[in-house]
Amino acid sequence: MMVRSIGALVLCLLAAAPAAAEPLPTATPEAVGLLPERLEAIGARLTADVDDGVIPGAVLMILRNRKVAYFEAFGESDTRDHTAMAPDSIFRIYSMTKPITSVVAMQLVEEGRLKLSDPVEKYIPAFANPRIGIEGKDDAGEPVLEGEAPATRGPTVHDLLRHTSGVVYGAFGRGAIRDIYAEKRITGTTLTAFDQASAIGETPLAFEPGTGWEYGRSTDVLGAVIEVVEGKPLSEVFRERILGPLRMEDTAFWVADEADRARVAHPLDSTVSGREFLLDPAKEPVQLSGGGGLLSTATDYARFALALMNGGTLDGARILGPRTVAYMTSDHLGDIPHRAPEGVPTTGYLPGPGYGFGLGFAVRTDAGVSPLQGTVGDYFWGGYAGTYFWIDPRQDLAVVFMVQSVREAAPYRELLRNMVYGALLPREAASGD
Numbered sequence: 001m002m003v004r005s006i007g008a009l010v011l012c013l014l015a016a017a018p019a020a021a022e023p024l025p026t027a028t029p030e031a032v033g034l035l036p037e038r039l040e041a042i043g044a045r046l047t048a049d050v051d052d053g054v055i056p057g058a059v060l061m062i063l064r065n066r067k068v069a070y071f072e073a074f075g076e077s078d079t080r081d082h083t084a085m086a087p088d089s090i091f092r093i094y095s096m097t098k099p100i101t102s103v104v105a106m107q108l109v110e111e112g113r114l115k116l117s118d119p120v121e122k123y124i125p126a127f128a129n130p131r132i133g134i135e136g137k138d139d140a141g142e143p144v145l146e147g148e149a150p151a152t153r154g155p156t157v158h159d160l161l162r163h164t165s166g167v168v169y170g171a172f173g174r175g176a177i178r179d180i181y182a183e184k185r186i187t188g189t190t191l192t193a194f195d196q197a198s199a200i201g202e203t204p205l206a207f208e209p210g211t212g213w214e215y216g217r218s219t220d221v222l223g224a225v226i227e228v229v230e231g232k233p234l235s236e237v238f239r240e241r242i243l244g245p246l247r248m249e250d251t252a253f254w255v256a257d258e259a260d261r262a263r264v265a266h267p268l269d270s271t272v273s274g275r276e277f278l279l280d281p282a283k284e285p286v287q288l289s290g291g292g293g294l295l296s297t298a299t300d301y302a303r304f305a306l307a308l309m310n311g312g313t314l315d316g317a318r319i320l321g322p323r324t325v326a327y328m329t330s331d332h333l334g335d336i337p338h339r340a341p342e343g344v345p346t347t348g349y350l351p352g353p354g355y356g357f358g359l360g361f362a363v364r365t366d367a368g369v370s371p372l373q374g375t376v377g378d379y380f381w382g383g384y385a386g387t388y389f390w391i392d393p394r395q396d397l398a399v400v401f402m403v404q405s406v407r408e409a410a411p412y413r414e415l416l417r418n419m420v421y422g423a424l425l426p427r428e429a430a431s432g433d
Contacts, residue, residue, distance in 0.1 A: 021247030021249065021303070021315070022247075022315040024063075024067075024068050024299065024302060024303070024306070025066065025067045025068065026067055026068045026069070027064075027065065027067035027068070027069050028069065029069045029070060029423075031067075031069075032064040032065045032067055032069045033064060033065075033424065033425035033426065033427060034062065034064060034069050034070065034423050034424060034425070035423045035424075035425065038419070038422055038423030039062070039070050039423050041419065041423075042060070042416070042419045042420070042423070043072055043074070045415070045419070046058055046060065046072075046074045046075075047074055047075075049408075050074050050075035050076075053268065054405075054408060055075065055268070055386075055403055055405045055408055056075055056076050056077070056078070056079045056085075056265070056266070056267060056268050056404070056405075057073070057074050057075025057076045057077055057084075057085035057089075057265065057403070058073075058074050058075065058085065058401065058402060058403040059071075059072070059073045059074070059085060059087060059089060059091075059297075059298045059400075059401075059402040059403075060072050060074075060298075060399075060400075060401050060402075060416075061298045061299070061302050061399070061400045061401075062397075062398075062399050062420060063302060063305070063306065063397070063398040063399070063400075064395070064396055064397050064398075064424075065396050065427075066306060066309060066310070066396065068302070071087060071298070073085040073086055073087050073089070077089045077263070077264070077265040077266065078264075078265070078266045079266075079268060080266070083262065085265065086263065087297075087298065087299065088250065088263060088297050088299065089263050089264070089265045089297065089298075089402070090250060090255060090260065090263045090264045090265065090281070090295050090296070090297055091264075091265050091295065091296060091297070091298075091383075091385070091387055091402045091403075091404060092278060092279050092281070092295055092383070092385050092387075092404065093294050093295065093296045093301065093383045093385075093387045093402075094292040094383035094384040094385055094387070095219075095291065095292050095381060095382065095383045095384055096294070096296070096301065096381060096382065096383040096387050096388075096389060097219075097289065097290060097291060097292050097293055097294040097383075098219045098290070098291055098292070098360055098381060099304075099360045099361060099381055100238065100242055100294065100304065101219050101222055101223050101226070101234075101290035101291070101360070102161055102219065102222070102328065102359050102360025102361075103242065103308075103319060103320060103328075103360065104226055104237060104238065104241050104242060105157065105161065105222055105225070105226060105359075106320060106324050106327075106328055106359065107241055107319065107320060108226065108229055108230075109324075110320065110321060110324055113229055114157060114225070114229055115157065116156065116157050116158035116161070117156055117157070117158065118156060118157045119153075119154050119155070119156055120154060120155045120156065120157065120159075120160065120165070120201070120221060120225065121154055121201070123224070123225040123228040123229065124194070124197045124198060124201050124221065124224060124225065124228070125198075125201075126197070126198040126199075126200075126201030126202045127154050127155065127201035128154070128201075129150075130150075130151040130153075130154040130155070130166075130201075130205055130209075131148040131149065131150055131151060131204045131205065132148065132149045132150075132151050132166070132204060132205050132206075132207060132208060133145050133148055133176060133177045133180075133203075133204030133205065133206060134146045134147045134148065134149060135175055135176050135177070135206075135343055135344060135345065136176070143174050143175050143176040143178075143179055143345070144176055145176040145177070145180070145204070146176075148204050151166075151205060151208055151209065152208055153208075153209060153210075154209065155167065155205070155209040155218075156209070157222070157225065158332070158359075159209045159210060159218070160218040160219065160221055160222040160225070161218075161219075161222065161332070161359040161360060162213070162332045162333060162357050162358070162359060163213055163214060163215055163216065163218050163357065164209060164210050164211075164212065164213055164333070164336055165205070165209050165216070165218045165221070166205030166206050166207045166208065166209050166214075167200055167205065167206070167216040167217050167218045167221060168181070168206045168214055168215075168216040168217070168345075169181075169187075169215060169216045169217060169347065170182050170186050170187040170217075171187045172347050173345050173346070173347050174345060175206070175344075175345030177203065177204060177205075177206045177345075178345065180203050180204070181200075181203065184199045184202075184203065185199075186199050186200055186203070186217070189279075189285060189286060189287045189289075190286055190287070191286070191287055192286060192287060192288075193220065193223050193224040193227055193234060193287055193288050193289065193290065194224045194227060194228070196217070196220060196224070196287060197220065197221045197224035197225075200217060200220075200221060201221075206340065206344050206345075207340060207341045207344050208341070210336060211336070211337070211341055212336065212337050212339055212340045212341045212344070213333060213336060213337065213338050213339060213340070213349060213357060214339075214340040214344065214346055214347070215347055215350050217291055218291070219290050219291035219292075219360075220289055220290055220291035220292075222290055222291075223288065223289065223290020223291065224290070226290065227288075233288055234253075234288040234290055235252070235253050235288050238251075238294075241319065242304070242319060245317035245318075245319060246303045246304060246307055246314055246315075246317060246319065247303060247315070248296070248300040248301075248303055248304065249300070250295075250296060250297045250299075250300050251294055251295065251296040251297070251300045251301075252294065252295060253284070253285055253288055253289075253293045253294060253295070254280075254281055254282070254283060254284050254285060254295070255281040255282060255295060256284070258282075261281060261282055264281045264295070265402070265403075265404050266278075266404060267385065267404040267405055267406070268405070278385070278404075279293070279295075281295055292383070292384065297402070298400045298402045301389060301400050301402075302398065302400050305389060305391055305398040305400060306398065307319055307320075308320075308325055308329075308391060309391055309393065309396070309398055311325050311326075312324065312325050327359070328358050328359040328360060328361065329358050329359075329361055329363055329377070329379045329391075329393075330358055330363060331356030331357065331358060331363050331365050332356070332357060332358050332359060333356045333357050338351075338356075338357075350362070351363075352370055352371070352372070353366075353369045353370050353371075354366040354368065354369035354370030354372075354374075355370060358379060360381070361379035361380065361381055362379060362380050362381060363377070363378075363379045364376050364377060364378045364379070371414060372413070372414055372417040372418070373417050373418050373420075373421035373422075374390070374392060374417060374421070375392050375394045375395055376394070377392070377393055377394055378390055378391060378392040378393070378394075378395075379391055382409060382413060383409075384406060384409070385403075385404045385405070385406055385409070386403040386404055386405045386406060386408060386409040386412065387401065387402050387403065387404075388400075388401045388409070388412065388413050388416070389401065390417070395424060395427065396427060397420075397424065399416065399420055401416055
């Protein structure tokens with residue numbers, strides 16, 4: 001196991017940053033209102049979990065006042081050969097791809113090339129004449145499709161961004177619609193983004209768009225919409241619009257450089273319920289998944305987070321206007337129920353109590369209610385393999401946590417939230433030096 005000190009890690013941060021990128025600014029914890037002894041307690045907990053075999057390793061970065069005040073690597077990135085975790089280790093970030101896809105969509109909205117009110121069928125013709133699937137069960141209790149009914153309307157781009165489209169995930173839970181996803185290979189990675197979106201469009205929706213919230217492949221469909229608008233693969237769009245301007249040099253859909261593959265972090269066990277879940281970082285994917293296809297590093301994702309904190313800009317590169325960032329990180333559910341409609345199999349409301357949902361992010365709407373500490377207006381999302389980030393504008397705080405452990409994803413999100421806020425002093429207590 002290896003734990004790096006803040007001083008050593010700051011040096012590694014500066015050294016690991018791409019030559020063309022401005023290094024992220026740093027500060028001591030005390031200067032930005034973080035209690036060092038409380039931060040040490042976070043490190044001690046992660047160290048203990050590494051020692052106990054709960055996780056192989058992790059990387060944690062905490063920024064306050066737009067400065068890196070804590071950056072630690074713990075344990076090993078690969079327990080098979082005992083490769084030490086490093087600040088620039090590469091992680092499969094899965095659904096932390098979704099905020100990046102959502103930002104690109106809003107860039108197109110700013111340019112007048114896409115509208116939130118646009119019906120998805122405008123870009124993916126298979127979504128024309130939408131139907132709603134009627135869920136049922138056979139005598140053995142297995143899901144069956146009892147019938148279909150015409151939808152009042154089809155999903156819009158707005159619905160895709162806020163997960164109110166009626167599009168679900170096929171890989172999680174059981175249900176007649178989910179079973180059709182499996183039959184059509186929608187849950188696999190062998191279809192292109194457009195072909196996957198078309199297969200989804202040909203499948204009945206789980207519910208009327210705009211009548212409930214259900215996590216699903218909406219952002220994958222959004223990625224296909226972006227490809228249609230731009231006329232090029234999502235990988236090129238991301239590089240031109242986000243990854244290049246923000247100097248996110250280690251973020252991509254696969255690790256093209258063989259030498260860099262040694263930096264990829266791996267879990268203790270790559271299967272869940274006997275099913276292999278990890279994307280192969282050495283293989284260029286057929287499907288460029290806007291919902292979950294990227295690999296990244298803590299430093300790279302922190303650059304993305306800082307751009308959002310700065311109102312859409314970093315180091316002279318502007319990716320969004322400040323009003324657009326504010327709009328995206330506002331609640332867009334309103335009176336829409338925070339659940340799937342009655343009778344629809346569901347994975348539950350993932351943001352949890354106290355949170356609404358914006359355009360690509362869960363957004364806090366209540367100071368209490370949630371078991372996670374936070375501030376009204378903070379926003380977050382995480383990835384299937386355990387990665388997680390949140391931004392708290394009122395506290396000028398951003399946290400990026402990288403780990404590869406499906407089983408421990410949810411526990412760490414609550415643990416880190418409560419421990420980080422326990423280390424936080426009021427902003428007026430921070431000198432900013």
